[in-house]
Amino acid sequence: MEARLEQVKEINEFIIEQYNCGRITYNDRLILLGDFNVDATNFKKKIEVAISK
């Protein structure tokens, strides 16, 4: 469990670094894809709620 959270935090930090060094710009479209070992339907609902707030 903690391993997954640590890994997602590492992704988050990596992406922030890329923004900070200009490798990703705010004009770019960013998509995070993959196998998160999560119930996809349930996760999608949560994300939709998170985005709509």
Next chain:
Amino acid sequence: MEEILNISITKYHPLHDVDFSNVKDNFIVDRGINKKIKLLSYNIFLRPPPVKNNDNDWKDERLYDFLLELKDFDIICLQEMFGTLTTRRQTLIKISSKLGFFYFYEIPPPSFFSKNIIDGGLLILSRFPVVDTEFKPYTYAILDCIFGQKGCLFVKIRIKDSYLVIVNTHLQASYFGTTQEDWVKKLSNLYKKVLKF
């Protein structure tokens, strides 16, 4: 598997940089009036030998069927497409390049000095030019996931004058002591932070 090339042909996305005046209509994928770009993220479950559950897990047969579906997508992110002790990943890259996926980025093999035995099984295929890449290995993994080099693939893809950044990953698979509901909740919060940045 090479016989797939006899029934499929190289096709270009309508937003591709190629000079379409020299391309026949049947060599252009149909993505509708909006010229949609179709993405796929898929855990293809092609583990390296000798790992298997049933007979041979029907690995070659499933890869063959997957190759037949490539025409429906423009950018593909795969997990568990392992390249250690097998040529399946190279076969997929070779055939997909002839079907219009001219660009790819695969996870590098683990360092000889690392504790990892196999690669992390990540692969990105694209019809559009990949202009920047990086593999970011994770520093933390547990249980059976320590054998593979877990991490995320970063690619920057150019589509006309715009850029699409894709991060493909396969998180820790084995876990204990936490319900799926807890995990969904925590991951959603973290995902929200990434999206908001």
